Amino acid sequence: MTTTRAPAVERLRHLPASERRAELESMVTEQFRAVLLIPDDEPVPLHESLFALGMSSVLIGEVQHRLSDLLGQNLHSSVLFNSCTVAQVIDYLTTDVLPDMFPQSASPPTALPPAITRVLWDNVLHEMGAGAA
Amino acid sequence: MISYEHTIAARIAEHARHRPDVAAILFEDVRVSYAELHAESNRVGHALLRDGLDRGSRVAYLGRESHHFYTIAIACAKIGAVLVPVNPRLTTVEINHVLRDSTAEILFVEHEFVSVIEPLRADLAALRQMVDMDAPGARYGRFLRWFAGGPTHDLDLPVDTDDPVAQMYTSGTTGLPKGVILAHRTFFTFIDNMRRAGVDWIDWRPEDRSLSAFPGLHAGGYAWFMHSLSVGATSIVMQSFVAGEAGALIERHAVTTLWAAPAMLQIVLSEPDAGPHRFRSLRKIVYGGSPISPELQERCMREFDCDLVQAYAAAETGSFVTCLRADEHTPGHPKLGSAGRICPGNDLRILDEAGVELPPGQPGRICVRTPAEFIEYANRPDETAAMKVDGWLRMGDSGYLDDDGYLYLRDRINDTIIVAGQNIYPVEVENVIRTHPHVADVAVYGVPHPRWGEVVHAAVVLAPGAQVSPRQLMLFLRGWIADYKVPVGYRFLDSLPRNPTGKVLRRVLRAEDGGARAPTTGAPRTAGTAS
Numbered sequence: 001m002t003t004t005r006a007p008a009v010e011r012l013r014h015l016p017a018s019e020r021r022a023e024l025e026s027m028v029t030e031q032f033r034a035v036l037l038i039p040d041d042e043p044v045p046l047h048e049s050l051f052a053l054g055m056s057s058v059l060i061g062e063v064q065h066r067l068s069d070l071l072g073q074n075l076h077s078s079v080l081f082n083s084c085t086v087a088q089v090i091d092y093l094t095t096d097v098l099p100d101m102f103p104q105s106a107s108p109p110t111a112l113p114p115a116i117t118r119v120l121w122d123n124v125l126h127e128m129g130a131g132a133a
Numbered sequence: 134m135i136s137y138e139h140t141i142a143a144r145i146a147e148h149a150r151h152r153p154d155v156a157a158i159l160f161e162d163v164r165v166s167y168a169e170l171h172a173e174s175n176r177v178g179h180a181l182l183r184d185g186l187d188r189g190s191r192v193a194y195l196g197r198e199s200h201h202f203y204t205i206a207i208a209c210a211k212i213g214a215v216l217v218p219v220n221p222r223l224t225t226v227e228i229n230h231v232l233r234d235s236t237a238e239i240l241f242v243e244h245e246f247v248s249v250i251e252p253l254r255a256d257l258a259a260l261r262q263m264v265d266m267d268a269p270g271a272r273y274g275r276f277l278r279w280f281a282g283g284p285t286h287d288l289d290l291p292v293d294t295d296d297p298v299a300q301m302y303t304s305g306t307t308g309l310p311k312g313v314i315l316a317h318r319t320f321f322t323f324i325d326n327m328r329r330a331g332v333d334w335i336d337w338r339p340e341d342r343s344l345s346a347f348p349g350l351h352a353g354g355y356a357w358f359m360h361s362l363s364v365g366a367t368s369i370v371m372q373s374f375v376a377g378e379a380g381a382l383i384e385r386h387a388v389t390t391l392w393a394a395p396a397m398l399q400i401v402l403s404e405p406d407a408g409p410h411r412f413r414s415l416r417k418i419v420y421g422g423s424p425i426s427p428e429l430q431e432r433c434m435r436e437f438d439c440d441l442v443q444a445y446a447a448a449e450t451g452s453f454v455t456c457l458r459a460d461e462h463t464p465g466h467p468k469l470g471s472a473g474r475i476c477p478g479n480d481l482r483i484l485d486e487a488g489v490e491l492p493p494g495q496p497g498r499i500c501v502r503t504p505a506e507f508i509e510y511a512n513r514p515d516e517t518a519a520m521k522v523d524g525w526l527r528m529g530d531s532g533y534l535d536d537d538g539y540l541y542l543r544d545r546i547n548d549t550i551i552v553a554g555q556n557i558y559p560v561e562v563e564n565v566i567r568t569h570p571h572v573a574d575v576a577v578y579g580v581p582h583p584r585w586g587e588v589v590h591a592a593v594v595l596a597p598g599a600q601v602s603p604r605q606l607m608l609f610l611r612g613w614i615a616d617y618k619v620p621v622g623y624r625f626l627d628s629l630p631r632n633p634t635g636k637v638l639r640r641v642l643r644a645e646d647g648g649a650r651a652p653t654t655g656a657p658r659t660a661g662t663a664s
Contacts, residue, residue: 035621037604054608056616058552058585061400065584074403076377 006072012101020101021094028090031066035059046087050080071097139294139321141210141359145171146287148365152339157362159342159386160200160370167365170204172285177208179288180280184239184262188213188290191235191259191300195219195228195250196243196266197372198348201273203358205241206349210298210317211288217300217312218350221246223615229253230309231302232260234512241266241276294318297508301352303448304549304556312511313352319451320359322504326478334456334476335419335442341366342386342414346374346393347554352448353422357392360452366390377404380411387414394554395425396585402436415439417459421446422554423586424542430469434462445472445540449526451505454479455540471539472532479503481540482525483533496533496543500525548639550579550587557589557618559639565613566591569606571599576629577620578639580646590622592629592642622646 008027012020029044036054038044045053050060060080067089068075075097080089094102145167148155153168165173186192192214194205202218209216217235219228221243228249232240236259242250244267254260268274294317302310327336337343343361345368347354361368369386371378380401382388393401398420401407418437421444425433433441440459446452457473475481480502483491491497502525509517520527529549532542550557559577566575574594579587595601603623610619630641 037602037607037623039602039604054604054611056619058588058617058621061396061584062621068403074405076405 006070008070009072009098009101012098017101017103021090024093024098025090027070028067028093029086031063031070032086035062035066044086046090047085049084050086053086067093073097139325140292140296140317141207141298141320141362142288142290142292144321144363145174145207148362152365155339155365156367157365158200158203158368158370161372163200165200170200170207174204174207174211175285175287176280176283177204178211179283181208181212181214181239182288183283186212186214186239189297190214190239191217191237193217193219193232193235193237193240193260194242194350195221195240195246197221198350198354198370199273199372200370201266201276202349203368203370206299206355207362211292212290213292213296215297215300215314217302218355219302220350221249223310224613225249225253226613227310227615229256231312232257234309235300235302235312238262239264243267292317294321295508299352299355300511301355301448303352304558304561309561311513311516313448314508314511315352315356315448315451316508319505319507320356320363322478323452323476324360324363326504327476330477332477334458335444335453336417337361337364337366337390339365341389342369343367343390344369344371344379344382344386344388344392346371346379346391346397347422348373352451353392353446353554356452361390377406380404380407383415384411389414389416391415391418393418393420394422395420395429396423396553398433398437399429399584402432407436409438412437412439417442419444419453421453423551424581426583427469428583430462431464434464443473445542447528449507449520449528450501450503451507452503454481454501454503457539468537468539471535471541473540474538475540481534484527491533493534493536496531498546499528499530499532499540499542501528502526548578550577550589552579552587552589552617553585555617562589562591562610562614562618562620565610566593566606568613569601569609571596571601572606573597573599574629576637576639576642578642578646580622580643588622589618589620590624590642590646591620592624592626594626594628 012023015023033044036059064075064080148167149171154166156164157167157170158165181192192205192209194202194216206216217231217237219231223231232253233256238259239262240250240260241264244265247265250263264276264279266273266276296317297314298317299315300312301315302312304310324337327334337360341361343366345354345357347357349355349358358368369382369388371382374397383391415437417440419442425443441462442459443457444453445455453476455473455475457468457471461468482500483495483497484500485491485497506526529545529547530542531544531546532540534540548559550559562577563575566572572593573596576592578590580590582588593606606623607619630638
């Protein structure tokens with residue numbers, strides 16, 4: 001699945017396997033830090049609900065694009081809507097997006113039930129739906 | 134004189150008579166034919182009458198989209214009642230306002246949102262009845278029981294094409310949503326005028342399978358559905374817009390026409406499983422509701438192998454005002470940066486501040502005359518009078534016409550911010566930020582964004598000695614305003630830039646954030662806004 005030459009991916013590729021997870025975590029949390037306006041001296045909570053962290057539909061779209069740019073490939077928009085926490089996003093990236101670099105990953109799939117996906121998507125619906133006839 | 138022909142009631146009865154077995158709605162695994170939709174909406178109409186609803190009554194719906202939403206909408210149309218869709222993603226404060234302002238007498242509500250309504254009920258004097266749609270383990274079970282067993286014969290009530298049929302709430306200049314009241318005629322005049330002119334710039338055909346990415350809870354989606362219904366096409370209904378699902382639905386149902394905002398098209402195109410196999414059934418995509426970047430416009434031309442049409446409209450215009458035709462969507466076409474030409478039956482002129490019409494090339498306020506126009510704003514006669522002057526709608530956008538009559542949008546006169554097609558008035562966000570104990574002053578403005586059209590930013594003046602971080606402000610706003618209205622960027626200033634009369638200069642703040650709204654970008658603005 002990983003076919004790009006995105007600098008971030010190349011950087012991961014050149015790291016020892018044991019260090020890749022930490023580096024990926026650092027890259028991903030920086031994207032969340034930026035959009036959630038979390039100060040540099042505060043940690044990005046990995047296991048707190050994205051919505052409790054202040055994630056909105058606009059911000060989710062923003063993170064999706066940032067991660068797509070970072071990894072050099074279009075990420076399914078359901079990735080973030082199917083993930084409750086930053087850690088789950090990272091798990092998904094290691095198992096489904098960069099599996100060749102994380103072959104030992106034993107993380108379970110992160111998908112949530114469709115009903116939850118639906119609720120989260122409704123935020124996008126709301127932001128896009130009104131206004132013009 | 135009653136004009137029944139151009140009513141939703143007349144049109145569905147006609148389709149039920151002449152093409153009863155054609156699918157009117159496809160929703161998940163449910164197929165509803167025109168005969169079934171007609172009979173079911175008759176039943177619901179009779180049940181509404183039974184429960185005391187009547188001509189002019191407001192019928193609210195809080196939930197997501199389904200075939201039942203449209204059954205209720207059509208039932209309202211048949212008895213002369215007015216549907217008030219309530220977006221479940223509004224905050225409790227906003228939902229309370231919509232229900233109070235509309236004086237809704239009955240509310241249909243999906244079960245998961247009942248808990249939102251319960252605390253409000255004591256305040257809602259007009260609300261006599263609430264129908265919880267769902268029963269335990271039976272989606273829509275209570276709703277089905279509510280009207281079960283009723284008669285299916287036609288209601289035969291006097292309904293006129295000028296009667297109100299829907300009250301759609303949109304962001305209000307004063308901080309709370311305002312109700313735009315639309316008539317039956319709104320959903321017929323555009324098609325009639327295009328036919329009369331012999332053009333098909335934007336068209337609906339009986340054989341179409343039509344998908345609106347805008348939900349029916351909003352003017353754009355509701356209008357698209359009713360236009361499709363008026364010709365007897367099949368509407369594909371999504372509970373909500375889901376990118377992967379939208380692409381899959383297009384493929385599964387061989388969708389022929391799609392109505393979407395540019396941001397939605399970008400999301401659909403960006404899905405990993407997007408590709409020609411998904412879109413081969415499409416014959417036409419109509420997009421609008423927010424600006425489109427030249428890059429996305431080019432991408433759509435490249436990747437969707439079908440006609441593309443851009444439209445300019447607003448809730449108040451009821452239907453499309455201008456359109457950039459499919460044959461003008463070619464790489465390098467000189468009019469690509471425009472919002473197109475006026476559609477048949479409409480009229481458009483550009484006025485200066487004194488109300489004098491301006492010649493081509495000179496920017497001013499866009500004014501529109503259209504037979505599809507809204508009736509009025511609910512309970513806001515002054516705002517209605519300011520919007521409708523001498524038969525013209527005074528749009529909230531400025532722009533100019535070129536020598537060929539193509540409209541170029543420049544700016545929004547009233548500082549409206551449009552995030553992916555959603556209007557946001559700065560004052561409604563500012564009012565909430567001001568309630569923060571550490572905030573002395575604030576100005577909210579839009580900054581151009583490549584994906585959303587614009588995003589919301591705030592310039593904040595803190596109280597002396599106070600300290601608050603952008604993140605604290607962001608979290609403070611949650612729950613008070615809908616999440617897409619929460620600013621994504623904050624700056625702290627000692628004072629706000631103001632003109633000599635004290636008016637905040639939002640354009641200065643925008644420019645300082647690198648977001649001057651210049652007319653030279655070539656990116657058309659497609660969302661109309663009321664002043």
